[in-house]
Amino acid sequence: MIYNEAPQNSSIGYxxxxxxxxxxxxxxxxxxxxxxxxxxxxxxxxSTMTTEQANWFSHVMRRLEKLNYNQIIPIIPTKYGDLTISxxxxxxxxxxxxxxxxxxxxxxxxxTLFKQLxxxxxxxxxxxxxxxxxxxxxxxxxxxxxxxxxxxxxYFAEEAERKTYISPFELTYLxxxxxxxxxxxxxxxxxxxxxxxxxxxxxxxxxxxxxxLDRNHIFYHPNGYGYxxxxxxxxxxxxxxxxxxxxxxxxxxxLWSEDQGSDWLATYENHILLEExxxxxxxxxxxxxxxxxxxxxxxxxxxxxxxxxxxxxxxEKRIITMxxxxxxxxxxLLRKNSDECK
Amino acid sequence: xxxxxxxxxxxxxxxxxxxxxxxxFRSEYGSKxxxxxxxxxxxxxxxxxxxxxxxxxxxxxxxxxxxxxxNPFFYCDKGWVTIHDEIEEPFPLARKEEDWGRLIGTxxxxxxxxxxxxxxxxxxxxxxxxxxxxxxxNDHDPMAKLVLERSYFEAKSRVRKAHILRDRIxxxxxxxxxxxxxxxxxxxxxxxFFWVCGADEPVRSYKPIRNLLEEWFEKNGExxxxxxxxxxxxxxxxxxxxxRLLLSxxxxxxxxxxxxxxxxxxNQSVDITTTVMDKFFQRWETSRNVVLLLSNWMEEDREKVVxx
Numbered sequence: 001m002i003y004n005e006a007p008q009n010s011s012i013g014y015x016x017x018x019x020x021x022x023x024x025x026x027x028x029x030x031x032x033x034x035x036x037x038x039x040x041x042x043x044x045x046x047s048t049m050t051t052e053q054a055n056w057f058s059h060v061m062r063r064l065e066k067l068n069y070n071q072i073i074p075i076i077p078t079k080y081g082d083l084t085i086s087x088x089x090x091x092x093x094x095x096x097x098x099x100x101x102x103x104x105x106x107x108x109x110x111x112t113l114f115k116q117l118x119x120x121x122x123x124x125x126x127x128x129x130x131x132x133x134x135x136x137x138x139x140x141x142x143x144x145x146x147x148x149x150x151x152x153x154x155y156f157a158e159e160a161e162r163k164t165y166i167s168p169f170e171l172t173y174l175x176x177x178x179x180x181x182x183x184x185x186x187x188x189x190x191x192x193x194x195x196x197x198x199x200x201x202x203x204x205x206x207x208x209x210x211x212x213l214d215r216n217h218i219f220y221h222p223n224g225y226g227y228x229x230x231x232x233x234x235x236x237x238x239x240x241x242x243x244x245x246x247x248x249x250x251x252x253x254x255l256w257s258e259d260q261g262s263d264w265l266a267t268y269e270n271h272i273l274l275e276e277x278x279x280x281x282x283x284x285x286x287x288x289x290x291x292x293x294x295x296x297x298x299x300x301x302x303x304x305x306x307x308x309x310x311x312x313x314x315x316e317k318r319i320i321t322m323x324x325x326x327x328x329x330x331x332x333l334l335r336k337n338s339d340e341c342k
Numbered sequence: 343x344x345x346x347x348x349x350x351x352x353x354x355x356x357x358x359x360x361x362x363x364x365x366x367f368r369s370e371y372g373s374k375x376x377x378x379x380x381x382x383x384x385x386x387x388x389x390x391x392x393x394x395x396x397x398x399x400x401x402x403x404x405x406x407x408x409x410x411x412x413n414p415f416f417y418c419d420k421g422w423v424t425i426h427d428e429i430e431e432p433f434p435l436a437r438k439e440e441d442w443g444r445l446i447g448t449x450x451x452x453x454x455x456x457x458x459x460x461x462x463x464x465x466x467x468x469x470x471x472x473x474x475x476x477x478x479x480n481d482h483d484p485m486a487k488l489v490l491e492r493s494y495f496e497a498k499s500r501v502r503k504a505h506i507l508r509d510r511i512x513x514x515x516x517x518x519x520x521x522x523x524x525x526x527x528x529x530x531x532x533x534x535f536f537w538v539c540g541a542d543e544p545v546r547s548y549k550p551i552r553n554l555l556e557e558w559f560e561k562n563g564e565x566x567x568x569x570x571x572x573x574x575x576x577x578x579x580x581x582x583x584x585x586r587l588l589l590s591x592x593x594x595x596x597x598x599x600x601x602x603x604x605x606x607x608x609n610q611s612v613d614i615t616t617t618v619m620d621k622f623f624q625r626w627e628t629s630r631n632v633v634l635l636l637s638n639w640m641e642e643d644r645e646k647v648v649x650x
Contacts, residue, residue: 010532010533010534013531013532013533013534014402014531014532014534017402017531017532018402020371020372022371038370077408077412079407079408080393080396080405080406080407080408081393081408081412081414082397086397086400087400
């Protein structure tokens with residue numbers, strides 16, 4: 001019999017009842033509740049996924065299980081077999097609580113991450129039914145978005161130039177603006193090359209993409225393996241995009257080097273080789289200076305929480321990263337490609 | 343093999359002890375109910391139906407607890423076995439129209455979309471008033487007989503009106519429902535609604551809703567019933583053909599049939615006849631009130647439009 005003995009939060013009671021969990025202690029860590037019970041310690045995640053998204057999320061997790069991809073932190077089903085619970089416009093799911101993280105070396109973290117990403121893409125990749133419209137539309141959508149962003153940045157540059165006293169941040173941006181603009185143009189060229197090659201080959205591939213994988217979404221187990229989690233934004237998409245997202249997100253942890261990029265790509269490609277046109281798309285995503293533009297967005301909305309000097313440091317670090325990305329693309333990614341062609 | 347031993351193996355539950363043998367047992371995770379099913383098709387329909395209603399409404403139901411292998415039932419020599427939560431704390435009726443409306447509205451919406459994939463639908467006998475009336479015998483209590491004879495004409499008129507209403511609708515599509523009559527099947531878990539579905543055969547009819555509305559009306563009165571209808575209407579529109587089909591169902595004089603049947607089977611003692619007739623008067627009055635309330639409620643919006 002279930003009595004309402006501890007109903008300070010009836011929502012939690014409603015959710016944990018469906019797992020037959022009677023907590024001894026609950027601790028809050030952001031959107032995650034650590035639930036300590038006789039059954040064990042669990043992580044209850046609260047998410048903003050809609051019912052439709054939650055259904056897709058459940059489908060993804062079940063599919064990965066079916067494919068025997070077990071490098072993920074499992075979702076514990078309710079006693080009724082559901083992987084998620086929808087309650088008051090929120091979605092909840094339960095996972096085992098892991099706390100014993102291995103003392104993994106910093107540089108090793110991304111290697112493990114790209115290994116797992118490669119495996120994930122490798123087991124789920126599938127050629128898609130060719131549709132000219134899909135290729136054309138996705139290319140045009142991206143071109144439009146990029147052009148809009150580029151114009152915003154051009155406007156920011158023009159505004160800065162008109163000022164009598166230019167701030168150090170603006171000066172740094174203006175110094176590198178023409179190179180960033182050129183990189184945006186090169187990204188567009190690669191994107192168009194991807195489109196043309198796809199249309200010529202009349203094929204393209206899609207795989208299950210995590211959508212936001214970086215070291216915050218991987219658990220480094222003492223056994224040396226990395227276990228992925230947070231598949232809330234998982235989608236079926238080209239592997240190039242997901243790889244580019246993880247590359248970009250990984251740039252932030254240290255001053256990234258070209259050699260590291262080569263290692264990451266090689267680790268990834270041990271599990272799935274990128275097609276020639278996918279490399280072009282990957283290159284275009286990386287080459288487009290979104291991380292610089294993103295920094296400008298932050299600067300425009302600055303609230304004094306970080307100083308001008310810190311903004312300049314962040315921007316400079318990102319500009320160096322973009323230079324290295326440029327080298328990585330031409331010296332490693334696409335060079336390997338052209339060497340192979342020879 | 344003992345059922346509890348099998349439950350222990352299949353569900354990984356421990357500390358099991360019967361509260362009532364072959365019905366309810368205690369476990370480390372609270373009391374559970376065991377249900378035996380002879381008909382697998384009916385069981386599978388119930389599993390699917392409960393999962394769907396619970397997911398769509400967010401209301402907890404006595405869904406089938408999964409085995410460690412993820413199955414909603416297992417087989418034993420007595421048939422198929424399912425395990426459910428056994429909750430005792432009742433859920434209130436008063437000021438809970440919102441929760442009830444969400445559950446009933448979702449049940450209706452899901453019920454209407456259901457295909458006839460369940461071949462275990464309970465056969466519905468049409469009300470044949472003439473045959474029922476023929477059951478009135480001379481040895482019945484003269485007063486009771488007189489009342490029922492007089493009520494026959496009104497009952498006939500109700501059947502005629504119900505048919506006229508129903509015949510105006512083409513095609514007639516009725517929801518598939520299970521019994522909703524026992525309001526005491528409403529329990530609560532941490533202040534949340536928990537509905538016990540039972541194991542009845544589903545029926546393609548508005549009868550379960552009629553029964554529920556009548557019970558609700560008797561217990562909570564007119565204002566609460568209107569509130570309940572408004573809440574149901576948020577999830578399933580009752581101000582159109584489906585509402586008219588419900589009204590048509592509410593018009594049918596089942597209480598007349600029950601009274602004659604009960605009089606025919608009882609031993610004609612004065613006490614029992616009085617009880618049967620009192621129940622008849624009460625049910626007749628309730629169904630009259632519910633029909634009035636429902637038709638006024640359905641007309642409400644139309645009147646507003648006309649008034650504008």
